[in-house]
Amino acid sequence: MNAAKLVFTPLSYIGWGALKELLPEVEKYGPKKILVVTDPMLAKIGLTDKITGPLEEQGYSVTLYTEVVPEPPVEVGEKLVSFTREGGFDMVIGVGGGSALDLTKLASVLAVHEGPVTDYLNLTGTRAVERKGLPKILIPTTSGTGSEVTNISVLSLETTKDVVTHDNLLADVAIIDPALTLSVPPKVTAATGIDALTHAVEAYISVNASPTTDGLALQAIRLIARSLRRAVENGNDEQARIDMSNGSYIAGLAFFNAGVAGVHALAYPLGGQFHISHGESNAVLLPYVMGYIRKSCVTRMGDILNALGGNSAFLSDEEASYRCVEELKRLVNDVGIPNTLSGFDVPESALESLTQDGVKQKRILARSPLPLLEDDIRNIYQSAFEGA
Numbered sequence: 280m281n282a283a284k285l286v287f288t289p290l291s292y293i294g295w296g297a298l299k300e301l302l303p304e305v306e307k308y309g310p311k312k313i314l315v316v317t318d319p320m321l322a323k324i325g326l327t328d329k330i331t332g333p334l335e336e337q338g339y340s341v342t343l344y345t346e347v348v349p350e351p352p353v354e355v356g357e358k359l360v361s362f363t364r365e366g367g368f369d370m371v372i373g374v375g376g377g378s379a380l381d382l383t384k385l386a387s388v389l390a391v392h393e394g395p396v397t398d399y400l401n402l403t404g405t406r407a408v409e410r411k412g413l414p415k416i417l418i419p420t421t422s423g424t425g426s427e428v429t430n431i432s433v434l435s436l437e438t439t440k441d442v443v444t445h446d447n448l449l450a451d452v453a454i455i456d457p458a459l460t461l462s463v464p465p466k467v468t469a470a471t472g473i474d475a476l477t478h479a480v481e482a483y484i485s486v487n488a489s490p491t492t493d494g495l496a497l498q499a500i501r502l503i504a505r506s507l508r509r510a511v512e513n514g515n516d517e518q519a520r521i522d523m524s525n526g527s528y529i530a531g532l533a534f535f536n537a538g539v540a541g542v543h544a545l546a547y548p549l550g551g552q553f554h555i556s557h558g559e560s561n562a563v564l565l566p567y568v569m570g571y572i573r574k575s576c577v578t579r580m581g582d583i584l585n586a587l588g589g590n591s592a593f594l595s596d597e598e599a600s601y602r603c604v605e606e607l608k609r610l611v612n613d614v615g616i617p618n619t620l621s622g623f624d625v626p627e628s629a630l631e632s633l634t635q636d637g638v639k640q641k642r643i644l645a646r647s648p649l650p651l652l653e654d655d656i657r658n659i660y661q662s663a664f665e666g667a
């Protein structure tokens with residue numbers, strides 16, 4: 280077994296009221312011109328005022344950029360990068376879900392590099408992110424992506440997704456305040472929550488899992504399993520929001536260090552071709568991918584079953600792994616996400632192009648405990664379509 284490389288950055292503040300750490304952290308950098316990156320919804324509901332208000336009161340020059348869109352296409356990234364390059368900023372603060380945080384990371388590093396974003400994409404790009412970029416502080420407002428602790432920026436292409444990835448994209452500071460998630464609507468709470476769950480589950484069965492990431496992944500699964508349904512039912516349930524913030528953060532640390540696998544590889548084409556949100560794409564595929572690879576990791580599936588609140592004690596490994604898949608499907612169903620691709624109006628005729636794009640995600644597929652080749656990917660999409 281190889282030695283594990285583990286990266287646990289950035290400096291993080293996590294817990295109710297953690298946002299009060301923003302000013303002291305900004306002060307350390309003494310910025311002259313701060314760019315705050317967010318999406319229009321968060322500006323509209325006044326959530327961004329909680330960030331820009333105190334900064335402006337302290338006399339900082341703050342520019343609010345609100346042109347982030349969910350699952351941002353590469354063109355939206357290009358626009359923000361140009362804006363950042365031209366604006367002479369010396370700090371970027373990302374406020375929002377994974378879409379805003381990913382673009383903040385991208386803008387931070389590409390502000391000090393030349394050329395278009397496409398040059399830096401993982402699948403087709405030719406250039407590496409060589410410099411660290413502007414100081415970046417990330418403040419998540421959803422409990423899902425873990426983007427505040429990863430070195431990835433995900434961008435939507437015409438039919439799939441790709442990433443810009445390098446440790447230079449890691450934030451300098453992450454501030455995770457569950458109070459900022461109270462306003463997340465139920466549908467987004469459900470999708471982002473299952474995204475976080477998928478990070479933890481895939482980190483636990485990844486070929487790169489280590490004892491450290493195992494502990495993180497199982498704790499994330501426990502927190503999410505006990506609180507996701509409650510957070511969806513009642514967005515003002517503070518304890519549920521606290522659990523989800525912690526679960527998402529911990530799952531982020533787990534998957535950043537162990538990697539995600541088949542579910543994410545197959546979810547990217549689904550998001551790219553049908554504009555299904557990242558969380559929902561993962562959610563609909565999670566039980567089918569886990570059902571397909573089950574035999575390669577039955578003992579670990581038993582552990583996941585226990586973390587989900589089940590009990591594998593009197594079950595054979597085989598039975599526990601079946602039960603684990605059922606529990607995952609039940610959770611997805613309970614939070615109101617369709618359990619089949621047809622539930623998202625994906626036609627059967629699309630399964631072949633999904634398969635062809637899925638095969639391209641070699642970097643991610645490499646972490647699957649069961650190698651997933653073209654026929655396997657086709658079979659999984661087919662069963663997710665049929666619900667079988």
Ligand code: NAD
Pocket residue numbers: 318320321326348349350351375376377378379381420421423424425426429430431432433434459460461462463464467471474557558
């Ligand atoms: P999102 O950022 O796209 O936000 C979804 C919606 O929720 C938006 O309409 C937004 O306005 C709204 N919203 C966010 N916070 C809110 C709040 N507090 N109150 C009310 N509404 C709120 O969703 P997301 O799932 O967090 O991020 C998805 C993106 O992150 C995708 O592009 C995905 O590929 C990417 N991602 C990145 C990583 C990573 O490690 N970098 C990991 C997983 C996913």
